[in-house]
Amino acid sequence: MKVLVVGGGGREHALCWALSGSSMLTRLWCAPGNAGIAEVADCVAIGAEDIPGLVAFATEKAVDLVVVGPEAPLTLGLADACVAAGLRCFGPSAAAARLEGSKTFTKQVADAAGVPTAAWARFTDPVAARAHIRTQGAPIVVKADGLAAGKGVVVAATLEQAEAAIADIMEDRVHGAAGAAVVIEECLVGQEVSFFALCDGDAALALGAAQDHKRVGDGDTGPNTGGMGAYSPPPVFTPALHDQVMTEVIRPTLAEMARRGTPFRGVLFAGLMITATGPKLIEFNVRFGDPECQALMLRLRSDLLAALLAACDGELADFDLRWDPRPSLVVVMAANGYPGAYAKGTEIRGLDRAAAVPGVQVFHAGTVRRADGGVLANGGRVLGIAATAATVQAARDAAYAAVDAIDWPEGFCRRDIAHLAL
Ligand code: AMP
Ligand code: GLY
Numbered sequence: 001m002k003v004l005v006v007g008g009g010g011r012e013h014a015l016c017w018a019l020s021g022s023s024m025l026t027r028l029w030c031a032p033g034n035a036g037i038a039e040v041a042d043c044v045a046i047g048a049e050d051i052p053g054l055v056a057f058a059t060e061k062a063v064d065l066v067v068v069g070p071e072a073p074l075t076l077g078l079a080d081a082c083v084a085a086g087l088r089c090f091g092p093s094a095a096a097a098r099l100e101g102s103k104t105f106t107k108q109v110a111d112a113a114g115v116p117t118a119a120w121a122r123f124t125d126p127v128a129a130r131a132h133i134r135t136q137g138a139p140i141v142v143k144a145d146g147l148a149a150g151k152g153v154v155v156a157a158t159l160e161q162a163e164a165a166i167a168d169i170m171e172d173r174v175h176g177a178a179g180a181a182v183v184i185e186e187c188l189v190g191q192e193v194s195f196f197a198l199c200d201g202d203a204a205l206a207l208g209a210a211q212d213h214k215r216v217g218d219g220d221t222g223p224n225t226g227g228m229g230a231y232s233p234p235p236v237f238t239p240a241l242h243d244q245v246m247t248e249v250i251r252p253t254l255a256e257m258a259r260r261g262t263p264f265r266g267v268l269f270a271g272l273m274i275t276a277t278g279p280k281l282i283e284f285n286v287r288f289g290d291p292e293c294q295a296l297m298l299r300l301r302s303d304l305l306a307a308l309l310a311a312c313d314g315e316l317a318d319f320d321l322r323w324d325p326r327p328s329l330v331v332v333m334a335a336n337g338y339p340g341a342y343a344k345g346t347e348i349r350g351l352d353r354a355a356a357v358p359g360v361q362v363f364h365a366g367t368v369r370r371a372d373g374g375v376l377a378n379g380g381r382v383l384g385i386a387a388t389a390a391t392v393q394a395a396r397d398a399a400y401a402a403v404d405a406i407d408w409p410e411g412f413c414r415r416d417i418a419h420l421a422l
Contacts, residue, residue, distance in 0.1 A: 143185065162184075265312065
């Protein structure tokens with residue numbers, strides 16, 4: 001099997017690493033990839049959003065499977081373009097990817113499918129939005145309706161903060177056209193869990209759960225990021241909750257998407273709040289989480305390629321996956337300044353020493369290799385230091401021992417990953 005992975009972050013490194021262990025694999029490319037991915041795949045200089053370029057490459061190489069990491073190419077129709085060109089693609093159609101692209105669409109699907117979620121209302125008029133906020137009271141959540149690079153959500157503790165969010169999103173358009181409408185939601189309280197299911201349009205196969213750390217600082221402080229670390233499985237997510245989420249969230253959503261004529265194939269990522277009255281859906285994403293994927297791939301014992309093919313071919317109902325019961329964890333190392341402005345091009349040393357720590361796997365995110373072999377930072381989130389061990393504490397000790405082996409003064413990480421599990 002010849003496989004092309006699309007993307008160039010830590011998630012795609014973990015996917016390439018897992019795929020490279022498949023007995024069915026003969027050739028692996030990644031577009032555009034990064035310095036770490038280049039150790040397990042051939043990187044090709046095609047951007048992840050260059051749909052015609054990707055389809056032309058996959059056609060020329062007679063690729064058997066295209067695996068799409070990020071959401072942007074999916075919302076741009078990469079899966080549709082592949083299918084039209086006779087290529088097999090793992091990832092939803094643009095129509096099904098609206099589950100991530102539009103918050104209103106997600107809420108409508110959730111309501112139609114009876115999925116438990118926060119009460120909500122949508123507004124295109126800022127005056128009406130403010131009036132609604134005043135009748136509901138704080139805390140309350142204000143979201144830009146469109147894609148806003150994960151930054152369009154304000155969890156407002158006070159009415160003033162909520163009204164300021166309306167001004168920013170709708171009037172000042174700080175997220176551009178994504179702010180033409182807002183969704184205003186009831187504020188849910190509890191622990192957040194990221195839940196993943198492989199879907200073939202009809203059947204779903206659970207991939208399990210992880211907990212992300214979205215704030216930049218220890219103790220969950222500071223601004224939101226793409227994710228500063230993750231671990232799997234989260235103790236809060238009991239087997240009973242797992243079954244409840246499959247029954248109340250994942251399967252009804254698949255059925256509703258199929259009923260609408262836009263069946264969902266790919267990874268359905270449910271962002272959940274585990275509230276006092278049960279799990280509630282916060283949002284859907286249509287892809288693996290980053291860095292959750294890195295933690296999950298360390299625990300996967302089965303052949304990832306076989307599973308992705310089964311999802312593409314509508315054969316998940318008869319499929320099973322084996323998982324390492326031991327916990328895994330990933331610590332993200334980011335460039336100083338992230339999620340604000342940061343420098344690129346700083347040199348990272350000691351990666352081999354880090355990778356030699358028992359149980360550790362080093363995943364690259366924003367890195368490039370210099371002609372002389374040196375590895376340079378090339379993004380905000382730069383590395384994911386992942387580990388598995390018998391206990392969460394042991395996995396965490398191993399990951400931080402590897403972090404401490406890395407010589408990169410221009411980078412930082414959180415020191416408390418998996419604190420909820422300890
Ligand atoms: P989203 O972009 O929808 O993932 O939201 C970003 C973050 O905002 C989530 O990870 C939650 O921490 C928080 N959030 C979103 N919606 C709600 C809600 N209804 N209640 C409480 N927190 C929320
Ligand atoms: N780590 C959260 C996400 O990938 O959206």
